[in-house]
Amino acid sequence: GDSVTQMEGPVTLSEEAFLTINCTYTATGYPSLFWYVQYPGEGLQLLLKATKADDKGSNKGFEATYRKETTSFHLEKGSVQVSDSAVYFCALRVRGNQFYFGTGTSLTVIP
């Protein structure tokens, strides 16, 4: 069935370090892919999305490229800040407007 597998956390980085959070998916057809972020005490927010192969989603310095050949959508940021500390969820959307979420990766950035 359709599913998302995310890199397990927690991840702890120093400020200005490079971030990669791995995400791979299994889906039939042509899913859309998303990264959501959940800041402490807040609800889920869309961070970025990509709707077809080779698309790159970007927002707030974060990027992810939809790789159909490797069924991946890894999240990257070149220089993290303390304010990026949050839980990050990879998700896919398939036919019928159905969404599947990964288990989340907790990121803590220390000054």
Place this chain on the structure above:
Amino acid sequence: EAGVAQSPRYKIIEKRQSVAFWCNPISGHATLYWYQQILGQGPKLLIQFQNNGVVDDSQLPKDRFSAERLKGVDSTLKIQPAKLEDSAVYLCASSSSGIYNEQFFGPGTRLTVL
């Protein structure tokens, strides 16, 4: 644009009691979702509505959970009777019908079952 509204924000009940959650989606959004998010896990879809019809309720524990979306707008999710393992955050989300559209989430209701 107003976001997805949910109430209450917090609820504490004892096991075997009943509880209901309310959700008001973004105006014009035809699709409404209820998710259960247990601490440390990703959201798990409980039920998905398209207007007032159910699209997917395969993971809804129907012996104790029920949901409705009358008139295709607001929705309520009920648990009766609650169990300890129902302690979680219940998230409501909505999306419009375009194939590339994302979901917008409400703040969630944190349920604690004692």
